[in-house]
Amino acid sequence: MSSSAKIVLRKKPNAKGLYPIAIRITKYRRSTYKQLGHYIDLDDWDEKNIKVKKSHPNAKSLNSLISSKIAEVRKSLIELQNESKDASARQIKTEIYKPTSSLTFFDYAKEHIKALEAEGKINRKYTDSAWLSFIKRFYKTEQLTFQEIDERFLGKLKVFLKGKSALTETSTMNVMVFIRLIYNRAIKDKVASKELYPFGNGKFKIKFPETIKIGLTQNEIKKCETVQNLSKVERHSLNVWLFSFYFAGMRVSDVLFTRWSQIVDGRFNYRMGKNSKLLSLKIPQKALQLIEQYQSEKRFDDDFIFPEMKKADVENAKDVYNKIKVATKKFNDNLKVITEKAKIKKKVTMHIARHSFGNIAGDSIHPLMLQKLYRHSDLKTTIKYQANFIHKEADDALDSVLNF
Known part of the structure; x- marks a missing residue:
């Protein structure tokens, strides 16, 4: 069966209510489409003569484009037939529009x-x-x-x-x-x-499964703050975790890169490593008391507060990565012991500091402020993240039905 190509106005409008001009390639009664990248109003399309009406301001140039593009495709179809290639509509489209570059x-x-x-x-x-x-x-x-x-x-x-x-x-x-x-x-x-392009509407969809984010409660945070009988390395691991929590769940890499020079007039000024965002926050009293434990280890004004990066070659990205990776594993191993001593049954890792802040914040803080505290680039990210910890309305709704 011979293949065919025809100009059509697809009946799938965009957000502005305009319709795409496309080339329909058909083989074995199966069709695929190549959009030309131009959208017009339905009233500007001449279905009988298959062209843009003069009522459209760019009718002449659009019709010229349509003629040239359909000619290119039909020429390619003839060449494929001469080469005796029996292919589906999609395979024909792939053959026609394959790139000229040899890069894989x-x-x-x-x-x-x-x-x-x-x-x-x-x-x-x-x-x-x-x-x-x-x-x-x-x-x-x-x-x-x-x-x-x-x-x-x-x-x-x-x-x-x-x-x-x-x-x-x-x-x-x-x-x-x-x-x-x-x-x-x-x-x-x-x-x-x-x-x-194989992704998007009507094609392969990337959809991540929903996950449950569980953080510590206020009572469990207090248990961590007051837990006794910790070794020196366990106490240090807990300090790093609490410092992260006190600043809305700072990433462990940012915590370990905290310097004394960033503490100015009771404020913490730092640039987030992931997206280079600048932030200035008042230092909570609990955080001040925590870092005072490291004052005696301060070597110079721009020294790191925590010891992990003191021996790192900060100009060597691999060395920094390895030291952060080793430190994070050590912290997580120690946190397991700490939570057992504090009689907390939840699994706690460095990342749970962020979930814990979100869990306690709930819906009590405006999303725009949370966006700033979380250092998110997009407010939608903040709203989606915080939704994991807001359950009151659903809980109240359930109670309203079952409490009888």
Whole structure:
């Protein structure tokens, strides 16, 4: 059966109520579409003559574009037929719009990882390298082109990751996010075709499973603050955890990089490592009393408050990453012992300091202020995060029905 190509106005309006002009490629009664990137009002489309009406201000230029694009596609279809290629509509689209660059997905991914190392983002480098290794294990070679990454490829990869590789749903979705990142960069550089992009509406969807975030209560925080019979290393681990909690769940890397020079007139001024956001906060009395324990170890005005970074080569990103990684494991191991002594049954890690602040804050703090305290770039992120700890309305609703 011969294939065909036709200009159509797709009946899927955008947010402004305008409709996309597209080329419909059909084979074996199955169709796929290539949008031309232009949207018009339904009243400006001449369905009978398949063109933009003169009522549209750019009718002449749009009709010229339509003529040239449909001619290109039909020419490509003839060439494919001359080559005796029997392909589906989607395969024809892939063949027509395949990029001219020979760069593969792995070429781009390696460039991305080298860039992370150059920028000193070692933690991200190791994480993304791990995701890349799973993709290579699945595909077995590094000759993976972008046009091969379609919905079917992603579906099979997902089965491999959750099955043979035994990854969780969250880790599987992180692999997909990595692929999407690399694909978007390739599109930007015109190495991959936007027409073949496999993500989005009607295509492969990246959806993370909902997780339950559990933090400590006020009473449990008090138990941590007053727990006795701790060794010196346990006390230090607890101090680092509490310092993080007192500042709305600071990331452990930011805590360990805290310097005495950042403490000015009772305020803590620091730049968050993850997104370089500047923040100035009043130092709670509890935090002041905590850092006074380290005053005797201060060597100079710009010295680190906590000892972990004192021997680190701060110009060497790998050394910093390794020292933070080792310190975090030590803290988490000690926190397990500390919570047992404090008779707290919940699992507590460094990251739980952030969940604990969110749990106690509940809905008592305005989201805009929480956004500042959490150092989130987007208010939506704050609202979504804090929703994990706001249960009062649901609890009251349940009680209103069952309390009889």
